[in-house]
Amino acid sequence: xxxxxxxxxxxxxxxxxxxxxxxxxxWITGRKAEQQAxxxxxxxxxxxxxxxxxxxxxxxxxxxxxxxxxxxxxCHLVHGTLSEASLKLGGIAASxxxxxxxxxxxxxxxxxxEARTMNRQLDRLQHIVFMEGPSEMGTAAQAATGALVSHFxxxxxxxxxxxxxxxxxxxxxxQGRAHIEAYGKLLEFLYAASNTTLPDIQDR
Numbered sequence: 001x002x003x004x005x006x007x008x009x010x011x012x013x014x015x016x017x018x019x020x021x022x023x024x025x026x027w028i029t030g031r032k033a034e035q036q037a038x039x040x041x042x043x044x045x046x047x048x049x050x051x052x053x054x055x056x057x058x059x060x061x062x063x064x065x066x067x068x069x070x071x072x073x074x075c076h077l078v079h080g081t082l083s084e085a086s087l088k089l090g091g092i093a094a095s096x097x098x099x100x101x102x103x104x105x106x107x108x109x110x111x112x113x114e115a116r117t118m119n120r121q122l123d124r125l126q127h128i129v130f131m132e133g134p135s136e137m138g139t140a141a142q143a144a145t146g147a148l149v150s151h152f153x154x155x156x157x158x159x160x161x162x163x164x165x166x167x168x169x170x171x172x173x174x175q176g177r178a179h180i181e182a183y184g185k186l187l188e189f190l191y192a193a194s195n196t197t198l199p200d201i202q203d204r
Contacts, residue, residue: 061197067132071125075144075186078095078118082151082182085111086175089158092167105162106135112155119148137196140189147185154178 088108092101126145130138155178158171 026066036111052066058094058199061199064132064137065193065197067125068137068189068197071122071129071141071144072124072190073195074118074122074149074184075189077113078122078148079182079186081111081115081118081152082148082155083179085109085115086172086179089155089162089167089175090166090172092162099142107161108155108159108162112159114153115152119145119152122148133195137189137192140185140192143183144189147182151175151182153177 064097088104088111092104096104122145126138126141129141154171154175158167158175161167161171
């Protein structure tokens with residue numbers, strides 16, 4: 001082979017190998033860049049999802065907290081009004097003048113009726129607690145309102161006995177037990193609400 005031709009072929013082959021090498025290098029570099037971009041994109045997407053989850057959890061906690069607080073405040077008002085009615089009844093003695101006895105009896109009845117009106121609002125707030133969840137909070141709310149039913153019954157039984165002048169110490173004792181039970185169920189609801197609305201570790 002002619003030396004000039006050999007040199008030419010060598011130059012062409014060398015150029016071809018160089019071009020292939022450059023192309024391969026560019027492809028590898030481009031592929032690495034693509035992979036890095038994919039990793040970065042996936043990382044950003046994961047971080048965005050975590051942020052959205054955290055925001056959603058915070059919003060849910062705030063919504064639940066508002067519902068639980070409204071229910072607890074209403075429950076406390078009903079409980080307190082029934083307790084006031086009981087204090088009026090407990091202040092009545094057989095030896096009291098008729099007008100004083102009547103005044104306290106009427107005050108107790110008025111307070112009992114006020115508590116019953118408030119209890120209608122409490123029913124609506126209990127439904128909201130059920131909707132907000134979780135299920136254990138609905139159960140706790142139901143237990144609190146169920147205990148109030150017993151408290152209502154104990155107070156009205158005592159009031160009827162006073163109306164008929166047949167009250168006994170047992171009426172006061174029954175109301176006392178119902179009062180303690182209702183207050184205990186309200187506290188249980190509050191403890192459950194506190195646990196339910198605690199932020200998760202990742203949200204702190």
